[in-house]
Amino acid sequence: MPPLRKSPTLEEFEEIKLSLYSLCGDVTAVRVQQEQLLGILEEVKQLRLLNVEKDQRIEVLERRVDELEQYSRVNDVVITGIKIRPRSYARAVAAVGGELSDQDTQSMEQQVVSYLQSKGIETDLEYIEACHPLPTKNGRPPAVIMRFTNRKKKIALLKQGRKLKGTNVFINEHLTKKNADIARIARQLRKQGKIQQTWVANCKIFIKLNGTPEEAKVLVVKRIEDLDKY
Known part of the structure; x- marks a missing residue:
C-alpha cells in the first residue's frame, strides 16, 4: 500500500491560500495588460487605415495638380539645340560701336522661326504667343519654350520635326x-x-x-x- 499523505497543516493552508490570491492578482493584471495591448493594436490598425486613405487622397490631388499643370502647357513646344543670341548681346555690341547682323537684332522667336524656316519647316510668327529660354547647364545652348495661340499650329510644327534629323535640334512636347x-x-x-x-x-x-x-x-x-x- 502506498504511504498515506500527510494532511497539510493550518499554516500550509494559509500559504496555499495566499499563493492562490497572488496568482489570481497576477492573472487579473495580465488580462488588463492584454486588453490595453489589444486596444493599442486596434488604434494602430485604425491609424494605418487613415494613413492609407490620406495617401490615396494626396495621390489624387497630386495627379489633378499635374494634369492642370500639363494642360497649361498643351500649346507649348520645347526646342533644344538652337543657338540663340539674347538682346543683351546686341545692346552690348551696339554700345561699343560694333556692327550688328540681322540675327543680332532679331527677337528670340524671330531667330527660332528663321532657323526653322531655313530647314524647310513652315511656321508663322503670327501664331506664337510667347517664347523664352530655359536655364542651361554645361554651356549648352538653352532650350527654348515656344507657346502657340493655336494647338493645331503646335501639332503642325511637331509633325515637321523629322526635317531636323541630323541637326542636333529637336522639337518636343512641353511635359x-x-x-x-x-x-x-x-x-x-x-x-x-x-x-x-x-x-x-x-x-x-x-x-x-x-x-x-x-x-x-x-x-x-x-x-x-x-x-x-x-
Whole structure:
C-alpha cells in the first residue's frame, strides 16, 4: 500500500491560500495588460487605415495638380539645340560701336522661326504667343519654350520635326516632370526590347506592347508605377 499523505497543516493552508490570491492578482493584471495591448493594436490598425486613405487622397490631388499643370502647357513646344543670341548681346555690341547682323537684332522667336524656316519647316510668327529660354547647364545652348495661340499650329510644327534629323535640334512636347520621367522610362523599356514602341502625342505618353497583333495593345501611361510590370 502506498504511504498515506500527510494532511497539510493550518499554516500550509494559509500559504496555499495566499499563493492562490497572488496568482489570481497576477492573472487579473495580465488580462488588463492584454486588453490595453489589444486596444493599442486596434488604434494602430485604425491609424494605418487613415494613413492609407490620406495617401490615396494626396495621390489624387497630386495627379489633378499635374494634369492642370500639363494642360497649361498643351500649346507649348520645347526646342533644344538652337543657338540663340539674347538682346543683351546686341545692346552690348551696339554700345561699343560694333556692327550688328540681322540675327543680332532679331527677337528670340524671330531667330527660332528663321532657323526653322531655313530647314524647310513652315511656321508663322503670327501664331506664337510667347517664347523664352530655359536655364542651361554645361554651356549648352538653352532650350527654348515656344507657346502657340493655336494647338493645331503646335501639332503642325511637331509633325515637321523629322526635317531636323541630323541637326542636333529637336522639337518636343512641353511635359511636366512626372510625364517627362514616364516618357524617359518608356524609352528605356523600348531600347531594352521590353515594349515595342513609345511616343508622345498631345502631352500623353503612349506605349505599344510586344507580342501578336492581339497582344500588342496601345496603352496610355499615366503613372510611373504602371510601367513596373514591363
